[in-house]
Amino acid sequence: MNLQDRDKAVIWHPFTPFKHSPAPIPIVRGEGVYLIDEQGRRYIDAISSWWVNLHGHAHPYIAERIYRQANILEQVIFAGFTHEPAIELAERLLPKLPGDFSKIFYSDNGSTATEVAIKMALQFWWNRAVGSQKAGIDSQPTKRKKILAFNDSYHGDTFGSMSVSDRSIFTLAFHDKLFEVVFINTPSRENLPLLKQVIEKEGDGIAAFIYEPLLQGAGGMKLYEADLLDELLVTVKKHNIICIADEVMTGFGRTGKLFASAYCKVQPDIICLSKGLTGGTMALGVTAVVSSIVDAFVSDDKLKTFFHGHSFTANPLACTAALASLDLLEKESCEANIENIVQLNTEFTEGLRKSKHALLKNIRQLGTVVAFEIEQGENSYLNSIAAVITEKALKRGVYLRPLGNTVYIMPPYCIGMDQLELVYTAIKEILAEIQTPSL
Numbered sequence: 001m002n003l004q005d006r007d008k009a010v011i012w013h014p015f016t017p018f019k020h021s022p023a024p025i026p027i028v029r030g031e032g033v034y035l036i037d038e039q040g041r042r043y044i045d046a047i048s049s050w051w052v053n054l055h056g057h058a059h060p061y062i063a064e065r066i067y068r069q070a071n072i073l074e075q076v077i078f079a080g081f082t083h084e085p086a087i088e089l090a091e092r093l094l095p096k097l098p099g100d101f102s103k104i105f106y107s108d109n110g111s112t113a114t115e116v117a118i119k120m121a122l123q124f125w126w127n128r129a130v131g132s133q134k135a136g137i138d139s140q141p142t143k144r145k146k147i148l149a150f151n152d153s154y155h156g157d158t159f160g161s162m163s164v165s166d167r168s169i170f171t172l173a174f175h176d177k178l179f180e181v182v183f184i185n186t187p188s189r190e191n192l193p194l195l196k197q198v199i200e201k202e203g204d205g206i207a208a209f210i211y212e213p214l215l216q217g218a219g220g221m222k223l224y225e226a227d228l229l230d231e232l233l234v235t236v237k238k239h240n241i242i243c244i245a246d247e248v249m250t251g252f253g254r255t256g257k258l259f260a261s262a263y264c265k266v267q268p269d270i271i272c273l274s275k276g277l278t279g280g281t282m283a284l285g286v287t288a289v290v291s292s293i294v295d296a297f298v299s300d301d302k303l304k305t306f307f308h309g310h311s312f313t314a315n316p317l318a319c320t321a322a323l324a325s326l327d328l329l330e331k332e333s334c335e336a337n338i339e340n341i342v343q344l345n346t347e348f349t350e351g352l353r354k355s356k357h358a359l360l361k362n363i364r365q366l367g368t369v370v371a372f373e374i375e376q377g378e379n380s381y382l383n384s385i386a387a388v389i390t391e392k393a394l395k396r397g398v399y400l401r402p403l404g405n406t407v408y409i410m411p412p413y414c415i416g417m418d419q420l421e422l423v424y425t426a427i428k429e430i431l432a433e434i435q436t437p438s439l
């Protein structure tokens with residue numbers, strides 16, 4: 001039996017309907033920007049394998065570091081024990097983060113990184129209330145319970161992270177099980193006064209505000225302005241609401257700066273990282289926290305402990321992969337390549353705008369990410385144009401995976417400029433083809 005038949009017999013794939021989906025392509029090898037299938041066909045991974053890969057596939061330096069670490073210590077329980085890769089990674093990450101962060105909490109992926117952030121924020125208010133109650137300071141201590149989040153947001157697939165994500169087709173089957181969230185639109189000049197009103201009204205009951213800074217990923221690669229976010233954050237912070245920046249996707253250079261929050265003046269109190277954290281080689285999540293939040297958990301009262309952890313919390317192999325990825329990210333050649341991608345993307349985006357293509361809408365770019373909508377059928381994740389584009393791109397040796405009718409690229413930073421040009425050419429050819437379907 002070939003791999004596709006064996007797969008069909010036993011595997012259930014993520015985000016994939018059982019019926020009417022093309023059979024998954026068996027990938028036997030990765031090499032730099034390429035994914036290589038059984039027949040030896042090579043595909044440029046123009047979306048970094050769901051936004052995780054930074055330095056290319058099967059990177060020899062990261063592989064070597066993981067191998068060496070696996071021979072020393074592969075895993076150890078992280079309660080009551082510690083290890084150098086976890087400590088060193090926290091030491092190196094903290095000074096890089098936008099803001100004054102004091103502690104790193106490790107988990108397994110992006111969903112757990114946001115889940116941890118939400119739980120910490122809620123427990124922060126719980127701990128404070130319990131504390132003042134015991135000290136007899138406040139007869140009716142506030143346990144803030146509501147969360148504030150954006151429409152079109154995506155923060156993960158576990159119940160907490162689903163709850164703070166926009167209600168969408170992803171969450172449809174679970175709506176009655178999701179906790180209450182105050183949803184607002186991302187800020188624009190026009191709606192900012194209204195958003196501020198909502199926060200003024202609800203503010204003192206809101207525990208935390210979670211947001212994807214500047215670029216909303218799975219909700220459709222939507223952009224909004226840093227100065228508007230700043231204005232919103234000022235109002236939010238005035239009400240002592242804990243600000244959680246979900247940089248699971250935007251982190252590690254995607255937006256042209258190391259973190260998207262670095263475009264802002266107002267910094268978050270908690271930041272969530274995953275995806276590019278290990279260069280896309282191993283699953284790892286980080287929730288970084290400022291000291292004022294940590295302090296609410298430092299207590300003689302054992303009930304104020306953060307009772308949360310995962311079997312593989314701070315896995316030494318994953319931490320080592322993250323350290324190796326940071327080494328590569330800090331190289332001048334990587335920074336230069338990110339700049340080159342941003343430059344070429346800018347030119348490509350301008351070219352698309354000038355092309356006045358009848359089906360193109362909302363052409364936009366932030367850093368290494370370019371996105372646009374194809375106006376054909378509904379504006380939805382279920383738009384079947386996505387599969388058409390993927391197929392046409394694969395034929396041209398490029399891997400794209402549109403979010404419905406939203407097409408985007410998010411290449412690994414190791415991509416050569418000639419390879420990036422191939423991606424652009426493929427997109428232009430595909431656009432020409434779908435405009436005149438008879439071709």
Ligand SMILES: *Cc1c(COP(=O)(O)O)cnc(C)c1O
Nearest residue numbers: 109110111154155156217248249
């Ligand atoms: C992908 C993503 C997540 C979830 O991460 P997983 O590792 O897939 O669980 C959370 N937030 C954002 C912004 C993401 O893009």
